[in-house]
Amino acid sequence: MRANVQQPHAPQDAQPILWVRDLQAHYRTSHFGVRRGVKAVDGVSFAVRRGEIYGLAGESSSGKTTLIKSIAGAIRPPLEIVGGSVEFAFLPGYGGLHRAPPVDVARIRWRHLSYIMQGSMNVLNPVRRVESAFVDFAYPHIGGSRKQFEQQVVAHLARVRLDPSVLAAFPHELSGGMRQRATLALATICRPDFIIADEPTTALDVVVQKEVLGMIRSIQRETGSSVLFVTHDMGVHAHITDRLAIMYAGRLVEEAATAEIFRNPLHPYTRHLISSLPRIGDDTPREGLGGSPPNLADPPPGCRFHPRCPLATEICKREVPAMLEADTGHRVACFAVNQGARA
Numbered sequence: 173m174r175a176n177v178q179q180p181h182a183p184q185d186a187q188p189i190l191w192v193r194d195l196q197a198h199y200r201t202s203h204f205g206v207r208r209g210v211k212a213v214d215g216v217s218f219a220v221r222r223g224e225i226y227g228l229a230g231e232s233s234s235g236k237t238t239l240i241k242s243i244a245g246a247i248r249p250p251l252e253i254v255g256g257s258v259e260f261a262f263l264p265g266y267g268g269l270h271r272a273p274p275v276d277v278a279r280i281r282w283r284h285l286s287y288i289m290q291g292s293m294n295v296l297n298p299v300r301r302v303e304s305a306f307v308d309f310a311y312p313h314i315g316g317s318r319k320q321f322e323q324q325v326v327a328h329l330a331r332v333r334l335d336p337s338v339l340a341a342f343p344h345e346l347s348g349g350m351r352q353r354a355t356l357a358l359a360t361i362c363r364p365d366f367i368i369a370d371e372p373t374t375a376l377d378v379v380v381q382k383e384v385l386g387m388i389r390s391i392q393r394e395t396g397s398s399v400l401f402v403t404h405d406m407g408v409h410a411h412i413t414d415r416l417a418i419m420y421a422g423r424l425v426e427e428a429a430t431a432e433i434f435r436n437p438l439h440p441y442t443r444h445l446i447s448s449l450p451r452i453g454d455d456t457p458r459e460g461l462g463g464s465p466p467n468l469a470d471p472p473p474g475c476r477f478h479p480r481c482p483l484a485t486e487i488c489k490r491e492v493p494a495m496l497e498a499d500t501g502h503r504v505a506c507f508a509v510n511q512g513a514r515a
């Protein structure tokens with residue numbers, strides 16, 4: 173697929189709504205008396221602005237889900253936050269949802285922060301009708317009479333082209349695309365400030381995927397919500413995100429406006445991701461990246477990409493490259509790129 177990159181929609185100078193600062197989230201396990209730590213997220217910093225769709229890309233096991241769990245406050249053993257902080261503008265002062273009192277978390281969920289996950293079954297209870305999810309999650313925030321609430325739900329379902337009859341259905345009675353549109357309606361009906369979208373279209377076929385992406389885009393423009401959109405699929409990022417961060421082995425390696433990442437990728441790993449995208453009419457064989465992603469229980473020292481990097485030098489084996497601004501709004505963590513870059 174040729175990447176048809178969207179022009180950024182969000183204002184470039186909008187204020188942040190989420191700050192992630194030097195976040196470290198590790199899995200600590202113990203098997204047969206041997207303690208093991210997996211450094212799944214290791215020193216990640218970024219900010220998401222109001223009204224933008226911020227993309228997070230990275231291959232399997234790069235730490236995307238762990239990062240989302242940490243941001244959403246879904247911290248259960250063996251996952252631990254061992255350093256850094258996560259702060260939403262609508263819930264300041266705690267350094268992470270996992271540290272906030274449950275009453276405050278309940279207050280912001282769905283109203284300020286909502287989710288669209290890959291398996292819509294995560295949100296839609298398989299043994300309850302779709303209507304009950306709206307009543308349980310959205311009604312406490314929207315209030316009013318049940319009649320008014322129902323009218324609002326029906327009007328909102330129409331935005332995602334769903335018939336009111338889906339409310340009486342059980343999730344398994346709907347197609348995957350209908351379930352995902354119902355989840356999208358649920359996630360947006362309270363007009364939340366922030367939506368976490370984790371591989372929301374990965375399980376859908378290409379036609380339905382395009383339709384759901386278009387709906388996410390148009391509802392997001394209407395509500396002005398910010399979206400953290402996570403997927404390994406660079407084609408999807410090109411289609412929907414305003415800015416994009418690339419994750420490799422638990423760390424961010426590059427961040428810029430999505431159009432800039434596709435036009436001018438700087439990190440050798442990002443270059444590989446972009447150059448391996450198929451292009452219509454281009455039969456040139458794609459060169460694979462040698463080696464395999466590191467084991468995060470025992471990652472290589474220095475830059476975690478150095479064993480696979482064509483530009484690696486001695487310093488890359490010893491020191492961790494900082495994310496520096498190589499150009500305005502374009503950050504990259506690479507010694508080869510960053511000579512003379514700004515902190």
Ligand SMILES: Nc1ncnc2c1ncn2[C@@H]1O[C@H](COP(=O)(O)OP(=O)(O)OP(=O)(O)O)[C@@H](O)[C@H]1O
Nearest residue numbers: 199210212231232233234235236237238239250468
């Ligand atoms: N419960 C767990 N216990 C120990 N290690 C874990 C656990 N869950 C994930 N990991 C490890 O953490 C690292 C990051 O995994 P994570 O699921 O966050 O990556 P991901 O980028 O979301 O991958 P995918 O796209 O396949 O979901 C991997 O090395 C993984 O093996």
